Amino acid sequence: MSPPLVIPFFIPHQGCPHLCIFCNQRLIAGQTSKTQTSDSEASRLSDVVHTYLQFKKNRARVELAFFGGNFLGLEKSRIRALLKTVQPWIRRGQIHSIRCSTRPDTVTPQVLDFTRPFGLETVELGVQSMNDHVLAQARRGHTSSDTRKALALLKTHGFGTGAQVMVGLPGDSDVGAVRTAEELAELKPDLVRIYPLLVLHGSKLAQWYKTGQYVPLSLDQAIDQTKKMVSIFKTAEISIARIGLQATQMMDDTGQMIAGPWHPAFGHLVLSALMFDQACERIDFALTGNDRSIGKPEKKKIALQVHSRSLSRLQGDRKTNLNRLLQRYPEISFTIEKNDTLAMDQIHACIVSA
Ligand code: SF4
Structure with missing residues (x-):
């Protein structure tokens, strides 16, 4: 409604x-x-x-x-x-x-x-x-x-x-x-x-x-x-x-x-900061049991899925969140995908290749 x-x-x-x-x-x-x-x-x-x-x-x-x-x-x-x-x-x-x-x-x-x-x-x-x-x-x-x-x-x-x-x-x-x-x-x-x-x-x-x-x-x-x-x-x-x-x-x-x-856009910045925290949690969870040692020759790929209406929040203001993720996880490359079966602001992280 x-x-x-x-x-x-x-x-x-x-x-x-x-x-x-x-x-x-x-x-x-x-x-x-x-x-x-x-x-x-x-x-x-x-x-x-x-x-x-x-x-x-x-x-x-x-x-x-x-x-x-x-x-x-x-x-x-x-x-x-x-x-x-x-x-x-x-x-x-x-x-x-x-x-x-x-x-x-x-x-x-x-x-x-x-x-x-x-x-x-x-x-x-x-x-x-x-x-x-x-x-x-x-x-x-x-x-x-x-x-x-x-x-x-x-x-x-x-x-x-x-x-x-x-x-x-x-x-x-x-x-x-x-x-x-x-x-x-x-x-x-x-x-x-x-x-x-x-x-x-x-x-x-x-x-x-x-x-x-x-x-x-x-x-x-x-x-x-x-x-x-x-x-x-x-x-x-x-x-x-x-x-x-x-x-x-x-x-x-x-x-x-x-x-x-x-x-x-203060509200957007706050909600994006929350999305960043959630993305880190999901990534860490997805990596559990996987070797995430830095310096491994083969890069891991993680797909982050969100509802299309949460896309800009996940990316952050001027893609700040994406840049911060790349700094925090230099061994990983990220793709962002729309998944409208997820609830708003919910992130799903899955390893695409290891
Ligand atoms: S309660 Fe509201 S209207 Fe009264 S002085 Fe404080 S801010 Fe001003």
């Missing part, structure tokens, strides 16, 4: 009483019309829905998503106005469900009971980390216990659940990122999104970066940490909705994004 059409409606950083160190809320708030009336916001929402519905094509489902702010922390009248605006499309069966992102500490039984009848079905929490020291350093204003409570509450109220986490937060580490993924995996949200921390102009983090108090992860470090988290979530059978930020104009604008492991 084709994925749903997601109509994103951004409420940048609104509904939030806090100021995390990585957030450039004040800057964005200055650029966003705070005097926007509920009428003009409703009309902007209607325009966005109209525009996106033209691209529905043959997709069976349409979801409206309130992203970019603390949706459940908005004033009740504003939540009601936004949700009421889309009711005609819901009644006509043109929008099938609504999702939003919010802080864990704004999830209450009252707000869930209030929003559910309007069609809000999935709530994604800005979890960021499950380590309270890391959360405190990031000045998130909530703890991991808020995340646990919010996820439990959402589940008992029958909502779909999502969790957004970050790599590269001050005070966090390789081990810390793994621990966050493990603890979150035990709580079983329906989906996760993983983002590398970037230093944005106007944020507290930007000051720390300039004084050397904060050093961002390198791209390789961010890929490695994210890869470990992805692996844990995959093992726990938790859907990974997104890895890395979308290539918005802001990310290309170095005036806004000062530093950090930004790459427009």
Whole structure:
């Protein structure tokens, strides 16, 4: 089945009483019309829905998503106005469900009971980390216990659940990122999104970066940490909705994004790194019992088979994976073959000749 059409409606950083160190809320708030009336916001929402519905094509489902702010922390009248605006499309069966992102500490039984009848079905929490020291350093204003409570509450109220986490937060580490993924995996949200921390102009983090108090992860470090988290979530059978930020104009604008492991295809790099690890495992397994001593006159040949849709992930960005395989296994020559009987991202390695 084709994925749903997601109509994103951004409420940048609104509904939030806090100021995390990585957030450039004040800057964005200055650029966003705070005097926007509920009428003009409703009309902007209607325009966005109209525009996106033209691209529905043959997709069976349409979801409206309130992203970019603390949706459940908005004033009740504003939540009601936004949700009421889309009711005609819901009644006509043109929008099938609504999702939003919010802080864990704004999830209450009252707000869930209030929003559910309007069609809000999935709530994604800005979890960021499950380590309270890391959360405190990031000045998130909530703890991991808020995340646990919010996820439990959402589940008992029958909502779909999502969790957004970050790599590269001050005070966090390789081990810390793994621990966050493990603890979150035990709580079983329906989906996760993983983002590398970037230093944005106007944020507290930007000051720390300039004084050397904060050093961002390198791209390789961010890929490695994210890869470990992805692996844990995959093992726990938790859907990974997104890895890395979308290539918005802001990310290309170095005036806004000062530093950090930004790459427009970050998710692809992470999934390719996982494919490389898997390829090595499969090759080592295929070689078990075979003599793989380097310097043997006759070269071995190994065919790596993958589903056609996983081909570019196996090859890696600019064939990086292939080059790394050739360096790691100089005694082997590789061919890559399509095999659509395999599951996505599954690799089969077989020795063609020895
Ligand atoms: S929770 Fe943090 S990142 Fe989100 S809007 Fe509030 S201050 Fe910004």
